[in-house]
Amino acid sequence: xxxxxxxxxxxxxxxxxxxxxxxxxxxxxxxxxxxxxxxxxxxxxxxxxxxxxxxxxxxxxxxxxxxxxxxxxxxxxxxxxxxxxxxxxxxxxxxxxxxxxxxxxxxxxxxxxxxxxxxxxxxxxxxxxxxxxxxxxxxxxxxxxxxxxxxxxxxxxxxxxxxxxxxxxxxxxxxxxxxxxxxxxxxxxxxxxxxxxxxxxxxxxxxxxxxxxxxxxxxxxxxxxxxxxxxx
Numbered sequence: 586x587x588x589x590x591x592x593x594x595x596x597x598x599x600x601x602x603x604x605x606x607x608x609x610x611x612x613x614x615x616x617x618x619x620x621x622x623x624x625x626x627x628x629x630x631x632x633x634x635x636x637x638x639x640x641x642x643x644x645x646x647x648x649x650x651x652x653x654x655x656x657x658x659x660x661x662x663x664x665x666x667x668x669x670x671x672x673x674x675x676x677x678x679x680x681x682x683x684x685x686x687x688x689x690x691x692x693x694x695x696x697x698x699x700x701x702x703x704x705x706x707x708x709x710x711x712x713x714x715x716x717x718x719x720x721x722x723x724x725x726x727x728x729x730x731x732x733x734x735x736x737x738x739x740x741x742x743x744x745x746x747x748x749x750x751x752x753x754x755x756x757x758x759x760x761x762x763x764x765x766x767x768x769x770x771x772x773x774x775x776x777x778x779x780x781x782x783x784x785x786x787x788x789x790x791x792x793x794x795x796x797x798x799x800x801x802x803x804x805x806x807x808x809x810x811x812x813x814x815x816x817x
Contacts, residue, residue: 686795690769693787697731697770704738707731707772711742714774714783715754722755726773729763735772 594602697703711725727735735758743756756774764773768786775782 686791689791689795690788693769693791696787700734703770704734706770707734707738708742708745710772710785711739711756711774712745712749714772714785715742715746715756716750717783718774718776718781719752720776721753722757723774723776724757724759724779726759726762726764726775728766728768728770729760730766731770732758732760732763 696706707727714725715723725735725739739756739758743754746752746754764786768788769791771786771788771790773782773784773786773789
């Protein structure tokens with residue numbers, strides 16, 4: 586059996602082997618570096634996508650909040666403008682109604698000028714008050730300017746009441762405390778020592794008529810409101 590003697594490497598061979606080992610280690614290091622870079626890039630892209638997505642969600646949420654805020658402000662502004670417009674319309678309507686009532690008052694001021702018609706009106710107003718009070722003793726008051734007319738008309742009203750109701754009534758014209766000229770005319774009749782009274786002055790009748798006729802007058806001037814549900 587023969588034996589081989591292992592020859593030690595010379596410097597050149599050692600240097601060559603070292604170069605091979607360095608090249609191998611360098612190659613592995615480069616490959617490992619590439620793997621690390623690829624993985625790092627992948628993780629970076631994933632994280633970047635998450636951040637972009639989250640930021641996009643945040644931006645969208647902020648945008649939606651601003652849109653809702655803008656919509657709320659727009660609705661508030663629209664509601665405010667509508668309410669202002671409605672108030673303006675109502676104010677102008679009220680002013681027009683006041684003009685109508687003022688014209689009616691001017692016409693009522695002319696009523697006493699036609700003496701014969703006014704006498705008949707005073708009689709009718711007294712009779713109506715007698716019926717409402719239904720008392721045997723009453724006091725009749727009017728304007729100072731109507732004192733003489735009342736003295737003439739009240740007895741006729743007493744007769745008309747008796748014919749109408751079959752009852753008698755003692756009616757006294759009270760001159761000591763006449764009604765103000767601002768009532769425009771008519772009478773105020775009281776009973777039970779003036780504890781109850783019926784105001785049949787022209788001004789009171791105008792106020793009563795204005796209240797009762799106001800819905801009809803509104804419809805005549807402005808038409809029916811589309812928002813109104815109930816009608817008396």
